[in-house]
Every structure is written in C-alpha cells, then in structure tokens.
Amino acid sequence: MKERLMSGNEAVAIGAIKAGCRFFAGYPITPSTDLAERMSKLLPEVGGAFIQMEDELGSIGAIIGASLTGSKAMTATSGPGFSLMQEGIGFASFSEIPIVVVDVQRVGPSTGIPTYPSQGDIMQARWGTHGSHPIIALYPSSVKESYDLIFTAFNFSEKYRVPVIFISDEVIGHMREKITVDDSHVVFERKKPEVPKEDYLPFDSRYEVPPLANFGEGYRFHVTGLTHDETGFPTSDPVKAERLMERLQRKILNHLDEIFLYETFLVEDADILIVSYGVVARSAKEAILELREKGLKVGLFRPITIWPSSEKVLKDLASNRRVFVFEMNLGQYVHEVERIVKKKVEFYGKENGEIISPEEIESCILKSL
Secondary structure (H helix, E strand, O other): OEEEEEEHHHHHHHHHHHOOEEEEEEOOOOOOHHHHHHHHHHHHHOOOEEEEOOOHHHHHHHHHHHHHOOOEEEEEEOHHHHHHOHHHHHHHHHOOOOOEEEEEEOEOOOOOEOOOOOOOOHHHHHHOOOOOOOOEEEOOOOHHHHHHHHHHHHHHHHHHOOOEEEEEEHHHHHOEEEEEEOOOOOOOOOOOOOOOHHHOOOOOOOOOOOOOOOOOOOOOOOOOOOOEOOOOOEOOOHHHHHHHHHHHHHHHHOOHHHHOOEEEEOOOOOOEEEEOOHHHHHHHHHHHHHHHHOOOOEEEEEEOEEEOOOHHHHHHHHOOOEEEEEEOOOOOHHHHHHHHHOOOOEEEEOOOOOOOOHHHHHHHHHHHO
16 A cells, blocks of 8 residues: 555546556547546556547447457546447447446536536436436545545446446546555456357346356357347347346346445534535535534535435435535536435536535525525
8 A cells, every 4th residue: 555646537547457447448638638648658557458549439439349358448538528429328338338438527518618627417427328228427526536436437337237437527637635545446357158158148138237258259249239139139029128128227226235325424413415426525515514613504415326326315314404406517416316305405506617615505505594
C-alpha cells in the first residue's frame, strides 16, 4: 500500500489496470482525455493495447470486439461522445457483452461548455438507448472512490455480462487528492463454459448469466442485436423473445442487494433528507454540518449506484422526512426520487457550469422553513 497524489481520472486509469483491463479504445474529448492519455501509457506496460479511434462510434465497437475475445475492455468519453455510443451500448446490453464505459460529464446539451462540470447525463445513462434492458451505472464522489469503484464496475460487468456505465464529472475527474493505492480488491473473472464446444449455448436460459466463451477458442456462436434464441441466432418467436427479456431483467433485479451501493450521512435523527450524488454530495455534507450548527437535523442519502435504484432503501429513509434533491441539471434524478417516495420532493438544480455550493444548499433549505 502506498499514498499517492492523483486526479480522479488518473485513479480510474490505474484502478482499471489493476482490475484487469487490457484494452482501451477511445477518442479524445474534454474532460476525459487525460484518462485516455494515462491508459495509453499504462496499457503497453502490462501487455495491453490502446487504440485511438476515429470517433466514438468506432470506440464502442472496438471495446465490444475486444471483450468478445476475452479482454476486459473500457472506453472513456463525455456528453457528446456518450450520445454517439448509445447504439453500441444497447447492442452490448442485448448481446450481453461485458464492457465499461466511463462518462466524465460536462455542460450540455450538444457541445455545451467542454471544460465545466455538469450532471446532465444521469437519465441518458439509464434510458439513452431504446428498448427494455438493464444497465448498471456507478458514480463516485472522490478520487479514492474513483479508484475503488472502477474495480466494482469491472466486477459487475464481468459477473452479470452487462455494460457498466461509470459516471463521473469534470470536478471529480480533475480534482487531485491524496489516496492510498492498494492491491486488496477482489477481481472477478467471467465464467467460462464447461461443456463440449459443440454443446455450447451462449445465451443458455438455464442460467441467469450464461457462461461466455472467447472468440478464437473454438466455440462457434452467433452474436446479433436482433432478438435471438439460446444459440444467438435471430428469432421472432414471442415465447423465446419473452424468455430472453425476462432473463435480462432477472439477472440484475435479483441481485439488487449486491449491486445497489449507497452512503448515508447523519440520517439517524434527521428530519430533513438531502439526496445528492457525485460532487454535489460533497457540498451537501458541508451544508449539513452548517445547518446542524443552527439546530436543524439534516442528513444525506447519496446513491453510489445510480442505476438500478433500490426503492426500499430510499423509501425507508424518506419516510416521515422532508426530502430535498440537489443536482447539477434542471431536474433528472429528482424524477426517480419522486417516483419512489411518492410524495412532494423539493428540488434545486442548475446547469450553468457552476458547482452547487454548500451555501446555496443551506440557503435553499432555510428559505423553505
């Protein structure tokens, strides 16, 4: 174990290598470019491969292909590039290909303000593609958590054969903090088939998460974005389509206790509950300490797993408490909170490139009393 001063993007790159990532394809885009630069240096040192692609469409396609050959694969982008990757993310979701997509958010829409922070991609991370399929999205709020959580991203991706979206923001990506780098993290490796090659079914419905063979090892199977049967070949059979869709949902929803990660801060005696994530949660903690000095009992719920939501946790915490949501957009995760708690939620948001400060949070709550 050693202490190092590093940025959030650097922490993601170093953690990804230690988690087993051996392939990165990406296209430069602020504020994620320095993550790609770090991967270009580190990957050759461990026998991995880095490719700068011609665009984000090529990037998502390249990591899908690398994953099918058995490599843990990652790309990194920001808002405009994340939009271009949605078709590939949908394909990887439906064909159950493990990949990690890092989205370091900036102000939008369109090209927006490239160098300023935002939290405008929250709903896109869940609903950016068409159709019904599960997704896992994780969001750190510190450099240390960026390092630790990228292990979780790769582990979830490999364990559940699903794309994992690792959401960050310009502040978390570029801020520098002293962290302890250690090698104690558990690293999950995808389950491989144990049947004869001629009997292999890449989408075997007897498993929640079927074993995944590597291309090039003698297992011949078909991969398609069309609705498919257990062999991977297209089908229009409603029974087979329903069986596939139900399994895709089940493999995530049956494991929410493991997948849903969160933090609470001073909620035990709280009358007011703040819901925030990422960099805004850091402001919220400071505001809570100031408000408690004034005699107000305020606590924080911070979802680390943004998607899927854990309805039970949030319902229990919101019960008999006023709920405030603060986020750097004009209203995204607040709608998920309202859906879950089923009562009036007070919202404060902005998307002008400025962080929501502790003073703004404190003022908002005091004015509501």
